[in-house]
Amino acid sequence: MDKLPKIALPVVFAFIVVVILISKSAVTIDSGQAGVLYRTFGGGVVTDEPPLGEGFNLVAPWNSVTIYEVRQQEVFEKMNVLSSNGLDIKLDASxxxxxxxxxxxxxxxxxxxxxxxxxxLPAIRSAxxxxxxxxxxxxxxxxxxxxxxxxxxxxxxxxxxxxxxQLNDILVRDVTLPATIKEAIERKLKQEQESxxxxxxxxxxxxxxxxxxxEAQGKADANLILSASLNDRILQDKGIDATIKLSESPNSKVIVIGSGESGLPIILGNQ
Known part of the structure; x- marks a missing residue:
């Protein structure tokens, strides 16, 4: 077996070093993330340049990158706070x-x-x-x-x-009162509703x-007006009108004119 040329060993060593340097220098940032660059020999954290964006990034191997999620995030917090009269209230928020x-x-x-x-979270608790x-x-x-x-x-x-x-929103999910206070409030609300x-x-x-x-007053007033307006002549006219209508009925047979009280007709012979 032939010996490797003297140049081969340094080449292999250099190749390994290059691979290591590239692996140390390559930084892949996922979707919704950004990277903060730290320059070991250049002033530390970079604050005057935009953060590294999504995808493949090359940095010097002696530097480092800290990745942050920059999408909207959610955190849940349970807090114990006091009401205006000093009662302990439990508050759940998103x-x-x-x-x-x-x-x-x-x-x-x-x-x-x-x-x-x-x-x-300290800001949320304080507020x-x-x-x-x-x-x-x-x-x-x-x-x-x-x-x-x-x-x-x-x-x-x-x-x-x-x-x-950047604070986008706070959602109060639940407010828990002491059991005795809650029962008292519910009783009070029920009484107010019944009232x-x-x-x-x-x-x-x-x-x-x-x-x-x-309605009753209206009917009484109408009857008074009607009673005050009636007289014998009007009643005779009403009777005559009624007689005419009855004479036109097929059931009417004999009509005696002027034989009733006040000279009103008498109807005889209805079938």
Missing amino acids: IWFEPVRQELGKLHQEKGEDYVQRVL ARSVVGRYTPEQLYSSKRDAIQHEIFEESKKIVQNQYV LEYEFRLVTAQKEAEKVRI
Whole structure:
């Protein structure tokens, strides 16, 4: 077997070194991610350039890249806060957020990869304590949940607006009151509902009674007007009109004119 040429060994060694360098230099960034470059001999974290984008990237082997997800993300948080009268309230919330892509280098340098625990969640907890402390348990349980959600979101945005984090929304999923307080509120709401129903029935009955009274008064007034307008001549005219109509009926046989009271006709011989 022939010996390898003297040049072959250095070539093989150089090839191995190149392969190692390429493998160390190649950085692949997935969809929805971005990379923060750290230059070992060039000032550390790069903050004055856009982060590395998706796909294949080459960096010097002595540098490093930290990859962040830059899509909208969701984190769930359970908090214990106090109402305006000092009662313990449990609040479950979903937080939608994403890092500010163009400020990713500063976020990495100043806050680090665990920025959610260092920046975002403390801001949410602080805002939740401040907002919930303005309301009573009754308000939290019934009509004010949407208002509380909006206020927590707005106050949290103010806290994180200069922290390189974009807060998209906060959804209050559940508000849990102490069991005794919840039962008391439910009893009170039930009593209020029953009271409203009773008042409604009472008003309806009063309106119906007023309607009947008005109808009766109208009939009485009509009868008075009719009685005042009747006299013998009108009654005779009415009788004559009725006689004419009856005479046209096939059942009428004999009509005696002027034989009844007040000279009204008498009808005889009906079949």
